[in-house]
Amino acid sequence: MWLLTVTLGLGLGTAARFVQRGDAAAAANAVAAANATTASVQTVQATSNLPYQPQRVMVLPQPSYRARATTRMS
Amino acid sequence: MHAADRLQARWGASPPAWLERVPAGDARRFHALGTDIVVDGPGADDAAAELLRLEAILTRFRPSPLTALNDHGELSPAPPELIAALTYALSVAEQTDGLVTPMVLPALRWAGYHRSWPAAPEPRSGEPPAVADWRGVRIVGHGIRLPAGAEIDLGGTGKSWIAERCFERLAGPEAHIDAGGDVVSRSAEPVAIDIAHPVGEAPLQLVLPAGRWGIATSGVTGRAWPGGHHLIDPRTRRPADTRFVQVTAVHPDLRQAEVLAKLALLRPAASDAFGNASMVVAFEADGGRWRRGTDGRWVRA
Numbered sequence A: 001m002w003l004l005t006v007t008l009g010l011g012l013g014t015a016a017r018f019v020q021r022g023d024a025a026a027a028a029n030a031v032a033a034a035n036a037t038t039a040s041v042q043t044v045q046a047t048s049n050l051p052y053q054p055q056r057v058m059v060l061p062q063p064s065y066r067a068r069a070t071t072r073m074s
Numbered sequence B: 001m002h003a004a005d006r007l008q009a010r011w012g013a014s015p016p017a018w019l020e021r022v023p024a025g026d027a028r029r030f031h032a033l034g035t036d037i038v039v040d041g042p043g044a045d046d047a048a049a050e051l052l053r054l055e056a057i058l059t060r061f062r063p064s065p066l067t068a069l070n071d072h073g074e075l076s077p078a079p080p081e082l083i084a085a086l087t088y089a090l091s092v093a094e095q096t097d098g099l100v101t102p103m104v105l106p107a108l109r110w111a112g113y114h115r116s117w118p119a120a121p122e123p124r125s126g127e128p129p130a131v132a133d134w135r136g137v138r139i140v141g142h143g144i145r146l147p148a149g150a151e152i153d154l155g156g157t158g159k160s161w162i163a164e165r166c167f168e169r170l171a172g173p174e175a176h177i178d179a180g181g182d183v184v185s186r187s188a189e190p191v192a193i194d195i196a197h198p199v200g201e202a203p204l205q206l207v208l209p210a211g212r213w214g215i216a217t218s219g220v221t222g223r224a225w226p227g228g229h230h231l232i233d234p235r236t237r238r239p240a241d242t243r244f245v246q247v248t249a250v251h252p253d254l255r256q257a258e259v260l261a262k263l264a265l266l267r268p269a270a271s272d273a274f275g276n277a278s279m280v281v282a283f284e285a286d287g288g289r290w291r292r293g294t295d296g297r298w299v300r301a
Helices: A002-021 A024-034 B003-011 B044-058 B065-072 B080-095 B105-111 B155-167 B254-266
Strands: A040-044 A055-060 A069-071 B028-032 B035-040 B138-140 B143-145 B175-179 B182-187 B191-195 B204-208 B211-219 B244-251 B279-284 B289-292 B298-300
Touching (some): A055 B279, B044 B065, B044 B080, B044 B155, B065 B080, B080 B138, B080 B143, B080 B155, B080 B254, B155 B182, B182 B191, B182 B254, B204 B211, B204 B244, B211 B254, B244 B254, B254 B279
Antiparallel strands (some): A055 B204, B138 B143, B175 B182, B244 B279, B279 B289
């Protein structure tokens, strides 16, 4: 249990430093590396008619840095 | 009891206090499409003007070419924008086997949704009216003809269509439209988008890589009233009784994200329709959070 706690703490601490630098991708990666169960990661594939490459989209269990917008029911 | 009612019974009817975050810069903020709009990026004035112009053509809440079509059952010549938006909505109906259809307006009125939200709902008694077959709509040249008794509501499909179209007016690597929670974003850097919790608990956060993304959220606890809400299930002609109370879909194209969110509400088992070009996050009425996995199954998020 303590090992899990330390691992989480290290990961989230690293994430916090990235957040302070405004490095969103690094912060998200750090959170994911710290505890894969707290962040859901999914690769979104390119579609045939759009010039997008497969991308990693992540869902964090709580906001980790400044959001550009909030999506909600309207 | 509908899922939305179960949720209200548990959490109370008071709306959640959303944690608003708006982008910095010279964003344009205004009310349109029945919601609050944010347009941000070079060309924002042009995009905002286009949005208002399209709303004036496609709204059902004040006299417009769409209401003229609904009143008379046909319109010729119809504005090309109405033809294009309706053509798109019919393609969505085909894509979803009629589950996401623009033909539910009579049933929506029966359920109580007559006027622009948040007007007081006015539900009617008796059986809900029929939902016309979308395949009966005829678009020939510059004219549109509806099946007998049919009326059109472009709803969320129309809103996402408008937002995507206006987004094309925005230049530069950083651009953004928030149409009441339906978001189109382009950025050279990773972007965070919060997903508001349906009952006001702490939000989740999406982390999107650099690029262009559409994020759509739909649910049954917004624009809802005791015994009803705005999402009509065309199979029952009544407000949908759903497993999820809120769904957020991510896709490079907001229009597809909107369809996927609606489809996840109306038919969450239809995983094949989602493909791998999207990510979908859903909330149940008891607060359970789910994500559609790459294998098409729903997993805890």
